[in-house]
Amino acid sequence: MSANFPWMLVLLVTPLAGCGLVAVSRTRTQFNACAAVTAAALLALTLVIIDQVLVAGPTSEVSGLLYVDALSALLILVVSLVGFASLLYSIDYLGRSGSPHEASLPRLRRYYLYVLLFLFTMYLVAEANNLGILWVALEGTTLASALMVRYYQTRRALEASWKYLILCSAGLAFALFGTLLLFLASVRALGLGGSGLDWTTLVAAGSQLDPGLVRLALVFLFIGYGTKAGLAPLHNWLPDAHSEAPTPVSALLSGALLNCAMYALIRVDAITLQIPGFTLTHWLLLGFGLVSVFVAAFFILLQRDLKRLLAYSSVEHMGIIALGLAFGGLLGIFGALYHVLNHAVTKAALFLAGGNLAVAAQTKDLEKIQGTLAAIPVTGTVLLLCGLALAGVPPFSIFASEFIILSAGFAHGDAVAAILLLVALAIVFAGLVGHLAHILLGSASELRFAPGMRKAVGVTLGIGLLASLAVGLGLFLPDPLSQLLHRAAEVVAG
């Protein structure tokens, strides 16, 4: 395949084409087929793009508005993996007739349209070469996903979606203000070239940017994108939105969307790392990171709702990623990016398997679920393995990246923060293992799958892919993936 072919455009067009297909489809089978075909195409295109980036380096299209380097490719990979699994899962969860949350035809059509639009906006986040377009794309993700949070139309779902919409829109208004200040800094350093918000321009101009302006910009950018990334204390919308959304959407929110916002912060970090003696980014990342892991640890201990438990764990892991970036150096950044991937697959697998469990148990109340391993052994095993992975047990993937992040902390003079992180990890470990033991062990008579959920190919494929990555990436990191992560870390470190 040609190294110059504009695959990134194809990737952007594919979800829109999928929308078109869904719009002209008439039957349930056709809707599901559209979803499956689009999911497969997106995953395949992602592999092609990664190959292209590894062979030919960064490429740009549409006169430099779109830009894909190793860091973008990593985000594309995360979105595609979670998107693929969620779409396949959706087919068995609410697509087919007889599925546990079977949707009426008009609702199913709308659901697939919104999911594909949501995927489109997330790919746009990854491919934007410009802080302005990035902002528009992130605002787009809010709109598309808020529509899906209110999918069940219950009172709680409407409230969760309202809270999500208002808080994230307000956050993004702050981010736009920060973006404008950064633009001013760039114009003052470089004159009005017209490309004052491009990554490439801003990173290159780093040392000439006015630190005073950048500091103010940074505060607004962190509040804005931090809200969207679910960093505590700005995480209020997150547990509600994650727990009220349909299960495949929860997986997308947690595994893909949060990382899109984190990606924006990583890009900003990459710019400020070029300013000599600029330490505010380090302190902001450190502060938000530590507050996030501790707030999340506390709520994980007390949690009674399965999906809210997973949602708070996302707050924790976004905090860990922020800490990895704060510890910095090539090692810390590598660890943070590796953690982005590991957390995305593990958490998405858990949300999907947790959806199975909630269907079988007909409740999300952790106190009322018991004996999952005995009653539904396959789902139970996935929950066990991925749950242990999430708690940071070796040799699973999350342990590997947490270990790297902690090493970076001790190596780069942030020993106090690293020790605090260890304490929080220990609390989370205790909380998660306690909850896991309760729901997995014991005898269970009430847990039963509806017949429609039994032979669900999409569910098996989706969860299988994510869970095997969650377990496997800690044992064995394939060479192209390791190269991609290294190059992405170099993009950030400069």
Added chain:
Amino acid sequence: MSLSSAALSALDLSAAVALVTAWLCLVHRRISALVATYAIQSAAVAITVGLIAYLYQTPDLYLLAATTFGVNAVVLPWVMDRVILSLKVDRMVGMYASVRTSALVGLGLLLLSVFVAGPLAPVAEVSSGGLLPISMATLLIGFFLLLSRRKAITQVVGLLVMNNGILLAGVALTYGLGLFVELALAANLLVLAIVARIFLTRMKESFDHVDADALRALEG
């Protein structure tokens, strides 16, 4: 007095009106008064943008000024007034913070903005040096309004006031260059889309009771 120095004075005046009306949003007890104040604020922002378009000869900004006036100062207040009329029960602004506290917080946010953004003002491109602190204060006041008011519709007004702050900041910092005009228009349209979604769907029915007491079900 030449035409452009008159325009400069007018610019200072309209920016000051935008600031004062943003602050006034914090003191209203009735939703309809809040919406009317927001409409005046939007008009002041639109006039500010128009004056900058004239002073710096950037025709793109006339478009922005016109849409701001049309959408933010006329259409949105009109839509919100209709929604208020259709609410059967309570037309008061539900507050977490009293009027007195809100007004004081508003002044505090203004002082903070002057303190933080004031020193940066000389670097802003537009010669009315007050615009950057004013825009920041408007943004923060809008955010406080959003956080401290109970009802969905007042939260929307908070978001819209924040959006006006962004518009002011945009013209103050870039006077319409680069991507800003497109961005600002996009931001406006997105907010409009949000509001439209709310008004055209079931949220409308739960408008008078989407408040903190209802949201408490989801805490923890």
